[in-house]
Amino acid sequence: MARTAANGNLRSHLNGVKNRDIKKSGCHSEREKNGTGNGVAFRQHSQESFEQAPMYVAVLTYLGFGIVTLFGYFRDFLRAVGLEKCHLAQERQEQKDFVPLYQDFENFYTRNLYMRVRDNWNRPICSLPGPVFDLMERVSDDYNWTFRLTGKTIHDVINMGSYNYLGFAENNADFLKTVADTACQYGVGVCSTRQEIGNLSIHEELEQLVANFIGVESSMVFGMGFATNSMNIPALVGKGCLILSDELNHTSLILGARLSGATIRVFKHNNMHSLEKMLREAICTGQPRTHRPWRKILIMVEGIFSMEGSVVRLPEVIALKKKYKAYLYLDEAHSIGAVGSTGRGVTELFGVNPADVDVMMGTFTKSFGAAGGYIAGKKELVDYLRSRSHSAVYAPSMSPPVAEQIIRAMKCIMGHDGSTEGIRRIQQLAENTKYFRARLKEMGFIIYGNDSSPVVPILLYMPGKVVAFSRAMLERRIGVVVVGFPATPITEARARFCVSAAHTRAMLDQVLHHLDEVGNALCLKFSRRKYSPRPELFDETDFELDTADVTQDTYTTQC
Amino acid sequence: MRRALSLDCVNIYALVFGGSTCDCEPAYRMNFKNLKDYLAWLYYQYLLITGIYVLEPWEKSIFNFILFSAIAMVIYTSYVFVPIHVRLALEFFFGIFGGQPESTMALMN
Numbered sequence: 001m002a003r004t005a006a007n008g009n010l011r012s013h014l015n016g017v018k019n020r021d022i023k024k025s026g027c028h029s030e031r032e033k034n035g036t037g038n039g040v041a042f043r044q045h046s047q048e049s050f051e052q053a054p055m056y057v058a059v060l061t062y063l064g065f066g067i068v069t070l071f072g073y074f075r076d077f078l079r080a081v082g083l084e085k086c087h088l089a090q091e092r093q094e095q096k097d098f099v100p101l102y103q104d105f106e107n108f109y110t111r112n113l114y115m116r117v118r119d120n121w122n123r124p125i126c127s128l129p130g131p132v133f134d135l136m137e138r139v140s141d142d143y144n145w146t147f148r149l150t151g152k153t154i155h156d157v158i159n160m161g162s163y164n165y166l167g168f169a170e171n172n173a174d175f176l177k178t179v180a181d182t183a184c185q186y187g188v189g190v191c192s193t194r195q196e197i198g199n200l201s202i203h204e205e206l207e208q209l210v211a212n213f214i215g216v217e218s219s220m221v222f223g224m225g226f227a228t229n230s231m232n233i234p235a236l237v238g239k240g241c242l243i244l245s246d247e248l249n250h251t252s253l254i255l256g257a258r259l260s261g262a263t264i265r266v267f268k269h270n271n272m273h274s275l276e277k278m279l280r281e282a283i284c285t286g287q288p289r290t291h292r293p294w295r296k297i298l299i300m301v302e303g304i305f306s307m308e309g310s311v312v313r314l315p316e317v318i319a320l321k322k323k324y325k326a327y328l329y330l331d332e333a334h335s336i337g338a339v340g341s342t343g344r345g346v347t348e349l350f351g352v353n354p355a356d357v358d359v360m361m362g363t364f365t366k367s368f369g370a371a372g373g374y375i376a377g378k379k380e381l382v383d384y385l386r387s388r389s390h391s392a393v394y395a396p397s398m399s400p401p402v403a404e405q406i407i408r409a410m411k412c413i414m415g416h417d418g419s420t421e422g423i424r425r426i427q428q429l430a431e432n433t434k435y436f437r438a439r440l441k442e443m444g445f446i447i448y449g450n451d452s453s454p455v456v457p458i459l460l461y462m463p464g465k466v467v468a469f470s471r472a473m474l475e476r477r478i479g480v481v482v483v484g485f486p487a488t489p490i491t492e493a494r495a496r497f498c499v500s501a502a503h504t505r506a507m508l509d510q511v512l513h514h515l516d517e518v519g520n521a522l523c524l525k526f527s528r529r530k531y532s533p534r535p536e537l538f539d540e541t542d543f544e545l546d547t548a549d550v551t552q553d554t555y556t557t558q559c
Numbered sequence: 560m561r562r563a564l565s566l567d568c569v570n571i572y573a574l575v576f577g578g579s580t581c582d583c584e585p586a587y588r589m590n591f592k593n594l595k596d597y598l599a600w601l602y603y604q605y606l607l608i609t610g611i612y613v614l615e616p617w618e619k620s621i622f623n624f625i626l627f628s629a630i631a632m633v634i635y636t637s638y639v640f641v642p643i644h645v646r647l648a649l650e651f652f653f654g655i656f657g658g659q660p661e662s663t664m665a666l667m668n
Contacts, residue, residue: 064610071618116613143615464612523604 045349047451048270048310053461053526061461061491068463072112087115087145109485113463118144120470120482126153128171129162131502135479154477158507160497161481165338165454166425167502168369168409179404186400194386198397206403209410210374214336214344214362215354218383219376221406222391223398225333225363226252228373231390233300233329234260236359241296242282244275244326246312248305253331257300263288269308272316275299279324297326303335303346303362307488307496309449309457311335314350318357327358337367338454343413343426349452368409370402429454429501432508436499439512444525448494457483457494458515458524465522466493472522476514 078084088111091101119140127134135154138147162169170176182202192198203221210219222228233256237243241262245253247269257264265282268274279297286293299321301312312330321328332345340348345362347354354360359377364370375385386392413422433454440447446459460466463484470482484493499508519525591597606612611619 060608064608067622068610068613071614071622113613116615462607462610464607464610467613468607521600522607 045311045450045452048449050308050448051446051527051529053446053459054528057461057526058491061463064462064464065490068113072108075112076108115144117467119147120467123479124149128169129159130164130169131159131167131500131504131507132156133159133479157474157477157479158503158511159479159500160511161479162500163334163366163498164369164500164502165367165429165498166343166369166409166413167500168367168405170369170502175408176405178408179401182404183401188399188401190397190399192396193394194392194397200397200400202400202403202407203397206398206407207374209407211376213410213414214360214376215347216360216376216378218379219374220382220385220389220392221372221374221398221403222389223372223395225365225371225373227391227395228361228363228375229253229331230256230259231395232361232375232385233257235385235388235390236260236329237262237296237298240287240294241298242294243298243300244278244282245300246270246302246305248308249300249302250306250331250333253300253302262298269305270310270313272313272320275317276320279320279326283324297324298329299326300329300331303330303332304339304450304453304455306334306455307457307483307494309447309453309455311339311346311349311450311453314346314352318352322356328356329359329361330357332360332362333373334366334455336362337413338429339452341426342423343367364406368406370405370409372398372402372406425501429499432499432501432503435505436497436508436512440515441527441529443512443516443519444527445515445519446527454499456497456499458497459492459494459526460524461491461493461526463493465524466495468522469495469518469524472518473514476518478511478514
């Protein structure tokens with residue numbers, strides 16, 4: 001049971017007693033309409049699974065890491081004694097009494113595990129990273145300390161690692177004509193910041209288009225996606241403010257939060273109970289020592305989390321933010337253009353009004369095949385950022401051909417170029433995603449994330465298997481990205497597949513066929529669930545009723 | 560055809576020991592023609608599970624040697640001592656149960 005501070009009425013909570021007695025007549029129909037609409041969309045799009053592997057997998061993962069760590073100590077000992085040549089940087093003899101530079105666990109990990117297997121990362125490519133690409137073949141003679149290129153090229157490797165969701169990473173001369181013209185007209189470099197003489201007409205055009213695309217009043221674009229987060233969050237919050245950040249937020253968000261000087265508290269991934277508990281505690285207790293009320297509370301979430309493929313529970317977060325009068329910062333780096341029936345992102349996916357999200361941020365790197373980021377929202381917010389953002393004052397503005405690429409991609413998605421190419425790509429992506437995920441689950445792999453997210457992580461767990469998987473897939477000419485310890489928890493190493501609209505059904509079938517074989521050869525099919533081909537048979541009515549009730553109930557409090 | 564790597568047949572031995580590929584039964588399709596291929600696949604699984612796969616060959620040899628010696632010692636010890644212990648245990652238990660009727664008979668007499 002809970003009380004809202006604002007109006008003193010007794011209200012129920014996410015898992016409490018349903019109290020429908022107190023209703024205001026004026027907004028009765030509005031509440032029901034909002035509640036039902038969001039309830040349906042939310043139910044449809046909240047299918048997320050994070051299956052746990054059997055216990056023996058965790059034990060064997062720790063065993064594998066333990067053995068390699070022991071050998072790491074052994075090799076470090078040999079290097080210290082002098083029996084083996086040390087390839088890494090070392091302390092100078094004259095500085096031996098100083099505080100050591102090279103002794104962290106992470107350096108140990110780099111020296112003794114990453115270096116052994118680093119041929120799976122940073123592979124040089126020599127063509128456009130579209131749905132297929134060419135790799136340069138490289139070999140190592142001394143166990144991956146140094147590489148040499150043999151001069152041969154591996155052709156037509158299927159690309160399952162690029163964030164090419166809508167397939168705009170293309171070099172078709174017809175599509176890129178306007179980009180070439182812009183490069184001729186404006187040049188390539190801007191050499192100045194937005195506030196000095198780097199504010200070009202193409203930037204104004206782009207910002208107008210972005211604001212129309214998302215459905216907000218105004219927007220501002222920046223030259224670098226990472227810097228959009230790290231340089232603008234300090235402009236929005238400062239000391240005396242509270243940031244509630246999701247557990248699995250991207251490094252750019254974390255860096256921006258730390259640079260701002262605000263207090264940061266982390267809530268469990270996508271867990272609304274945890275978030276609500278923190279909000280209540282923050283409002284009741286106030287700032288740490290003085291107990292004054294917080295100047296601002298900012299909730300930071302991402303649309304699609306890139307390592308898990310999970311989608312934020314947007315209607316619930318918005319309901320919470322309205323109830324507790326906090327602000328919401330939504331980072332749609334992976335979800336803009338990739339989800340939603342017309343590619344408008346998670347707000348469209350859940351049927352939420354974009355004006356409800358205070359700060360909408362996104363990047364152009366993924367679905368638009370360009371570079372840079374934007375922040376969109378109310379006109380006052382964006383005007384404030386134009387004068388106070390660190391990026392606007394110190395960083396060069398976006399390059400004109402890049403801006404034109406974004407403009408043409410966005411016009412294509414919106415249909416303004418007169419063709420249905422944009423909507424075809426969005427539908428193709430949705431279909432590819434659904435097909436790929438369904439087939440993988442059927443095969444028996446453990447997949448994380450939401451059913452409508454094009455980011456598909458397949459869990460591999462053991463360090464030996466991660467490496468063997470990447471090499472085996474490359475031999476079959478499929479390029480995958482495998483992710484291990486620093487970016488994921490140490491026992492949850494995974495291979496992350498990014499489905500693209502440019503992948504044809506034949507390519508996906510080829511990838512799935514090879515995945516099947518490699519999965520059998522390496523014993524990667526850990527899933528213990530049985531998936532029937534017709535998922536509607538799963539009976540989840542009780543859970544759905546609860547969710548629908550919750551959504552309606554939390555909207556009740558707004559009337 | 561410009562291909563740097565041949566795709567069709569990958570020798571399980573090449574997988575495990577590194578080196579050039581040659582025309583042999585592909586282990587990925589899991590139909591092993593002979594026992595040798597199956598054992599090679601089992602050895603590959605052992606390498607992956609213990610994490611030895613990422614180490615250099617001489618380190619693999621050290622680990623295999625240590626593990627093999629430990630297992631050999633366990634087998635030898637059990638061969639030498641387990642029958643004796645089992646025999647003594649059986650004698651002990653049968654001694655208790657077998658001895659009882661004899662003592663009551665002695666008392667009655």
